[in-house]
Each structure stands twice: as structure tokens, then as C-alpha cells.
Amino acid sequence: MNESAFFDLTYGMFLLGSSVDGKPVGCIVNTVTQIGNQPPLLSVSVNSGSNTGAAIKSSGLAVVNVLSQAAPMSLIQTFGFQSGKDTDKFSDIAWVPTDDDLPVLEEGICGWFECRVKQTVEFPNQTLFILEVFESERLGDHETPMTYAYYQMVMKGGVPKAAPGHRLPEEEGGPPAGPRYFCSVCNYEYDGSEGPFEFLPPDWICPRCGAPKSKFMIRT
Ligand SMILES: Cc1cc2nc3c(=O)[nH]c(=O)nc-3n(C[C@H](O)[C@H](O)[C@H](O)COP(=O)(O)O)c2cc1C
Incomplete structure (x- = not known):
């Protein structure tokens, strides 16, 4: 298998959120994809150790914030490299709750989708959530969505080991170093x-x- 073939898969950048006892949780993901539109379905792959994934499983609810190019690196560092198990990621950012208490960012997004979990598929290291969208919003025409390539090539951002897109080192079967x-x-x-x-x-x-x-x- 040529591992480098995975490098050419393209993605967006999202803040996936949920809530526990009315408190917001969330993490950065790149693995949101649309499955269909009747009914409107998305999927997302979440690492098994993720605090956000656990909250989505227990509440049955998730919100997908679509990041724009205006989202700062500090937001991605907080939500993509730290766990809500150890820190309150929402303490220093502007957000509002939806009617279902799901966190929507006030800045740096193009829009959002409120979803109900329709199905979960368990893998050894990831849970695949199939999400049915029941509410969505698009915010203004000026924001350009942040792609995974923009994050890596322009913002020069890295990807933590927990993320599905992380590249294994050569000795563990990854591409030639x-x-x-x-x-x-x-x-x-x-x-x-x-x-x-x-x-x-x-x-x-x-x-x-x-x-x-x-x-x-x-x-x-
Ligand atoms: C660019 C980028 C993409 C990521 N994509 C995913 C992803 O698709 N799924 C996932 O589970 N984690 C992904 N992560 C890692 C999580 O955001 C990270 O493990 C986070 O600390 C989990 O936080 P939590 O424990 O509060 O849920 C990504 C991180 C970055 C920076």
C-alpha cells in the first residue's frame, strides 16, 4: 500500500461540539462529510478517547461549526491539541448556545449544523457518527471556508496523533520519512x-x- 495516496484526500475544518449537563464541549475535526440530503445526513469520525465523542454518545446531539479562514490558530490549538477532560476550552472564546444548548462560535465560522445521532459505527480506535441535521445556518457571504490544505499549507498547522489524518512514522507503517x-x-x-x-x-x-x-x- 502506498500510504502517500492518503495525502491527496481533501477535507474541510470544523469545530465539532456537544454538551454535558448544559456545559459546552468541543474539538477540531477534519472528517465531516455529507452523506445525503433526503434526509440530510453528515458523518464524522471521532477518536475513541475524545471527550467530545463521549458527550455526543451520551447526549445524542452534536453541532458542526464550519470554520472560516478567519478562525485564528489559537482556536485550533485550544480545541485540537487539548482535551476538555483537562481544561475548559470555552472560557476564553465567544460562543452562544443553540436552543438545544449546543455551542456555536460567534466568530470565525461560515455556518453551522445542529444534528441528532442517527447511528454509530465502532472501530478499534474511532467512532463513526452518522448525524441527521435538524437545523442549520449560513452566516454571511463574505467568509471563505477553511480547508484542511489551507490549514496545513498556509497557516502551517500540524495534526495531533489522535486525529485520523495524522501520518504514522515510517517504522509504524507510514510513508517514507x-x-x-x-x-x-x-x-x-x-x-x-x-x-x-x-x-x-x-x-x-x-x-x-x-x-x-x-x-x-x-x-x-
Ligand atoms: C487539523 C486537525 C484535525 C483533526 N481531526 C480530527 C478528527 O477528524 N477526529 C478526531 O477525533 N480528532 C481530530 N483531531 C484531534 C482532536 O481535535 C483532539 O484530539 C482534541 O484534543 C480532542 O479533544 P476532546 O478530548 O476535548 O474531544 C484533529 C485535530 C486537528 C488539529
């Missing part, structure tokens, strides 16, 4: 966990010694 980058100050070797080294932001620093990205060199 590119060049190996190491810190010329402390010899730390970048492990690829935040995406390709070339896509890390210019202000990224060595996680071991704090040296700037420019101090990294290719291991020969």
Missing part, C-alpha cells in the same frame, strides 16, 4: 508530531532547549 531535522544546540531530533518540519511556524522553538527553528539542521 523525509529528511530528519535535529537541533544543532542540544541534538534533539524533531519527531514529526506537529506535522512536517517545513510546515512548523517560524517562531517554533526546540521543545528541549528552546533554540529557534533556524538552529535545526538536516541529519546526513
Whole structure:
């Protein structure tokens, strides 16, 4: 199997939300797809350890916020790299509850879909939710949806190990590794966990010694 064939699959970027006892939960996902329109159905793949996935299972409700290019990187870092098990992700952002207490962002989205879980399909590491949309809204004509490619190529964002789109390292069956980058100050070797080294932001620093990205060199 040529693992790199997966690189050409295209996606959007979404904040998937739900609620527990009236409190909002949510995480970033790229795996929302439309299945049909009569009835209107979406699907989303959620990692088994996700707090948001557990809330969707217990409440039977989910909201899909469609991120726009105006959504800041800080939002994706909070919702895509931290779990609601450890932190209140909604404390510093502007959001409003729907009639069903599901969180809708006030900024950085093109629209949203309120959904009921119609079916769940369990896999060893993921749950596939089939969602029936019962309410939706489109917000203005000015916002451009954020695609997964835009997030990776333009915003230079990485993908955590928990996400289905994460690329396995070569020794675990992933695509052939590119060049190996190491810190010329402390010899730390970048492990690829935040995406390709070339896509890390210019202000990224060595996680071991704090040296700037420019101090990294290719291991020969
Ligand atoms: C770009 C991007 C795409 C992601 N896509 C998914 C996805 O489709 N499914 C998923 O379960 N997690 C995905 N994640 C990872 C979750 O957002 C992450 O594991 C989050 O910390 C889960 O939070 P929770 O435990 O509060 O639900 C993605 C993260 C990023 C940054």
C-alpha cells in the first residue's frame, strides 16, 4: 500500500461540539462529510478517547461549526491539541448556545449544523457518527471556508496523533520519512508530531532547549 495516496484526500475544518449537563464541549475535526440530503445526513469520525465523542454518545446531539479562514490558530490549538477532560476550552472564546444548548462560535465560522445521532459505527480506535441535521445556518457571504490544505499549507498547522489524518512514522507503517531535522544546540531530533518540519511556524522553538527553528539542521 502506498500510504502517500492518503495525502491527496481533501477535507474541510470544523469545530465539532456537544454538551454535558448544559456545559459546552468541543474539538477540531477534519472528517465531516455529507452523506445525503433526503434526509440530510453528515458523518464524522471521532477518536475513541475524545471527550467530545463521549458527550455526543451520551447526549445524542452534536453541532458542526464550519470554520472560516478567519478562525485564528489559537482556536485550533485550544480545541485540537487539548482535551476538555483537562481544561475548559470555552472560557476564553465567544460562543452562544443553540436552543438545544449546543455551542456555536460567534466568530470565525461560515455556518453551522445542529444534528441528532442517527447511528454509530465502532472501530478499534474511532467512532463513526452518522448525524441527521435538524437545523442549520449560513452566516454571511463574505467568509471563505477553511480547508484542511489551507490549514496545513498556509497557516502551517500540524495534526495531533489522535486525529485520523495524522501520518504514522515510517517504522509504524507510514510513508517514507523525509529528511530528519535535529537541533544543532542540544541534538534533539524533531519527531514529526506537529506535522512536517517545513510546515512548523517560524517562531517554533526546540521543545528541549528552546533554540529557534533556524538552529535545526538536516541529519546526513
Ligand atoms: C487539523 C486537525 C484535525 C483533526 N481531526 C480530527 C478528527 O477528524 N477526529 C478526531 O477525533 N480528532 C481530530 N483531531 C484531534 C482532536 O481535535 C483532539 O484530539 C482534541 O484534543 C480532542 O479533544 P476532546 O478530548 O476535548 O474531544 C484533529 C485535530 C486537528 C488539529
